[in-house]
Amino acid sequence: GAVVSQHPSRVICKSGTSVKIECRSLDFQATTMFWYRQFPKQSLMLMATSNEGSKATYEQGVEKDKFLINHASLTLSTLTVTSAHPEDSSFYICSARDEVPSASTDTQYFGPGTRLTVL
Amino acid sequence: AQTVTQSQPEMSVQEAETVTLSCTYDTSESNYYLFWYKQPPSRQMILVIRQEAYKQQNATENRFSVNFQKAAKSFSLKISDSQLGDTAMYFCAFMRPYSGAGSYQLTFGKGTKLSVIP
Numbered sequence: 001g002a003v004v005s006q007h008p009s010r011v012i013c014k015s016g017t018s019v020k021i022e023c024r025s026l027d028f029q030a031t032t033m034f035w036y037r038q039f040p041k042q043s044l045m046l047m048a049t050s051n052e053g054s055k056a057t058y059e060q061g062v063e064k065d066k067f068l069i070n071h072a073s074l075t076l077s078t079l080t081v082t083s084a085h086p087e088d089s090s091f092y093i094c095s096a097r098d099e100v101p102s103a104s105t106d107t108q109y110f111g112p113g114t115r116l117t118v119l
Numbered sequence: 120a121q122t123v124t125q126s127q128p129e130m131s132v133q134e135a136e137t138v139t140l141s142c143t144y145d146t147s148e149s150n151y152y153l154f155w156y157k158q159p160p161s162r163q164m165i166l167v168i169r170q171e172a173y174k175q176q177n178a179t180e181n182r183f184s185v186n187f188q189k190a191a192k193s194f195s196l197k198i199s200d201s202q203l204g205d206t207a208m209y210f211c212a213f214m215r216p217y218s219g220a221g222s223y224q225l226t227f228g229k230g231t232k233l234s235v236i237p
Contacts, residue, residue: 034224034225038162042229042230043210043227043228043229043230044164044210044225044227046224046225049224091162093162093164095164095225106152106214106216107152107154107166107169108154108214108225109166110156110163110164110165112161112162112163113162113163113164
């Protein structure tokens with residue numbers, strides 16, 4: 001159980017185009033999903049918290065208009081990188097928090113990540 | 120705000136030996152969760168072990184166990200009988216419990232790169 005999928009796993013795009021990344025919780029409902037960015041040999045940097053049915057909460061320094069987040073259902077959140085540029089090239093990871101009201105299950109589970117390369 | 124510190128950027132261990140990874144944290148909360156996640160070269164983040172702060176008993180998962188010292192705010196991971204597949208980055212993380220009024224994120228340490236040597 002507690003599987004999170006992420007699609008695509010790898011994407012290459014031209015500068016100026018938009019890219020959409022999907023994050024799905026496959027066997028549990030996730031009121032909250034998180035989007036992270038990871039640079040080589042570094043820890044995960046939280047970009048935003050995505051709440052189902054409401055606007056995402058962005059971390060300081062993250063451009064809301066560039067990184068659009070939509071959490072339309074309890075199992076799906078999407079991250080759209082708009083007008084991508086080479087500096088947006090990175091590894092993006094989503095996670096979903098299993099919030100079944102039990103202390104023994106309150107945990108975040110991660111997708112496999114998406115490697116974005118902007119040419 | 121919470122902080123998580125992993126003071127060992129890199130470690131190595133011989134196959135079949137035991138290794139301990141260190142983690143300290145700072146918080147004013149009394150109830151919280153602590154985690155160790157593993158990130159192998161595939162970069163998939165995998166949950167290794169989880170500890171609830173109100174539980175005094177240390178969590179164990181097969182070859183993985185923790186030494187949770189709440190007063191000292193210390194949460195170390197012990198890997199017994201190390202295997203080649205344990206080679207990975209290990210991240211210690213802190214999370215506040217779900218309150219219903221909002222959901223809180225994980226706070227990660229910078230990670231420890233563990234290499235298991237044949």
